[in-house]
Amino acid sequence: MSDLYEKVESGDYEKAARILEIEQSRQTEAGNHLLSEFLGVARHICLACHQSHADVDWHRRAQVMAGSREEEMKSQLQVLLEVMSANNLNHHPPDDRFGNSSDLHGNSDSGRHGMLKLIQSMISNLHHFGSVHQFGTIGPNNSSYSVDKYRQILKPHSNEMEWSSQVTEQNADLKVYCLGRFRVFAHDKLICNWPSLKGKSIFKYLIEHNKTAVSKEILMDRFWPDTDPDSARRNLHQAIYNIRQAFHQHQLKIRPIIFENDHYGINPELKIWLDFEEFEWRLNRGRQMESVNQMALAISEYRTAEELYQGDFLEEDPYEEWPVRKREQLRVDYINIADLLSSWHQEMKDYNPAIVYCRKILEKDDCFEAAHRRLMQCHQANGQPGLAVRQYHLCVEKLKNELEVSPSPETRSLYETITHASLGLGKALKITM
Structure with a gap:
């Protein structure tokens, strides 16, 4: 448990939760249900702490915004009181x-x-x-x-995502790809003439927050944290102007960025298609179909979502802090989709696609034990026990290097079953020879 304490002390709650999950599985296998319950609660607390880390930055920005709103409301109130006092x-x-x-x-x-x-x-x-x-x-x-x-138009976090039924990849004024390599198309023409990396980053930030407005103070603090306010304000105005000019050169008639009450945002009059929102919409549609036992339709939606995921969210910006929360959320969603698709293909005894999806999972999380086990099972079912054994040893190596833990009892039991079956087959072959 010393490793667990180290992870908690260092604030690495995600890995701590993974360790607790493995230990909980072991205790459940051993019949220690009370301890297993305690471990489960501890794991949920770790996950909550991990989420709190991601929330800290959001609350800091909200505090800045709240102060700005109070000052503006106060000035409005003073004007109104002056008028009323005239009597x-x-x-x-x-x-x-x-x-x-x-x-x-x-x-x-x-x-x-x-x-x-x-x-x-x-x-x-x-x-x-x-x-x-x-x-x-x-x-x-x-x-x-x-x-x-x-x-x-600006409904925040709508579960139905109504925009998706109105704007498609085909009829959009603007298509933005954030999953994998960042690309923007205005009327099917790729935007290449970005004025600066800073301006491009600001546009990305506004795209992620496309359903809300962002105060200029937040943008100034985010992109020019060590600059005095006047210089940061000038830099922001110039960056926004340059972004607008870049789109104007591509005959985009509607201004992509609008400004009001000291807030910037993506123009809701713009017909914009975003790959990560389409991904989320397809995922939600798949869940809806699955909830009413329409598995064929659900699988179709999940496949479409999986194909949309060409890489992590804004993966070209690995050192920026602000995309991390969205990136992690979408990555987890993708892993869940690939896990479901691989499981479904395995149940259909369609092992090769199941293997492909498992490998995609491990590209995102090489300690995902369920994917290692499923690969072992699929290789065994394909008559390739050697590959199954190799996958087990790879799983052992990854868990040791990344989390400093051993495979779960379930994984070890599967390995023993495969090796015993292989030994039995070997003996049978020797006898027949």
């Missing part, structure tokens, strides 16, 4: 600081319409504040886009 609105129109003399439809009128514009603006801002960090009203003169429209 003579029925006799004197407000001054020009609350708007010009045009009403909401562009007609000439008294300053009363300026007050209406002020009230409308404040209501819009309240919608914005209430939604934490979604856009309220955005567009030319803040009049082209309604709050309800943005609520509909």
Whole structure:
């Protein structure tokens, strides 16, 4: 258990959880059910700690954003109190600081319409504040886009992912591939003229957060952490301008990035297709089909999702911290899909595809014991016990080097079964000879 304590002390909760999982399996095999329960609880705590690490950065950004919102609301409140304290609105129109003399439809009128514009603006801002960090009203003169429209388009983390039924890889204005090599196509033309690596990274960040708006303070802190605020602000404005110019050169009529209330975001009017969201949508569809026992349809969706996964999320940015949480989530989802597909092919006695999927799993997690066992079983079923034995020894090596543990009783038992069967076959062959 000393190794477990070391993992916990160093904050490596994921490996600690793996060690606990293996130990729990051993205790279950030995009939120590109470200890097994304790180990299971400890494993869940480790996983929760691992998730908390990923949440820390999100909460830090949220704190910065909350402070910015409070200051803006405070200034709005002060303006409103000043107007109310005048106490003579029925006799004197407000001054020009609350708007010009045009009403909401562009007609000439008294300053009363300026007050209406002020009230409308404040209501819009309240919608914005209430939604934490979604856009309220955005567009030319803040009049082209309604709050309800943005609520509909910018639904955070919708389980149904309604966009997928509206935007496809074929009809999208913009196609973005984040799984594997990062690529962006505007009307089927590859964007190559990125103004800078920093600008490209900012666009990637906004793509990951495409259903929410991101405050400029977060972007400044994220991409220019050691720069004074004025310089960081200028750098951000220049980077956003350069990104827009790059897309403009590819005849993209809709501005890809919009700005309102000191927040940037991907324009929801843009028909955009994202491979990682399509992957998630296919995964959810597969689960829905599986839940109603439509396995053929479920397998079809899982296969499509597996094919979409051409590599880890933004794998070209291994040293950036901000994509890690999404990358790990998608990697786990992919491993689960490949595990399910390999299991299904094994049950169908279609061993070669099962072997392919198991190898893909081990490329992502070479300590995934279930994949090692399934490979051993498939090689044995294919009449290749030597490959099964070799796979066991590879499993032993990986577990020792990565986690400093031995294979589970289940894996060792399978190995013994295969070797005994091989010895029996060898003796039978000698007798017949």
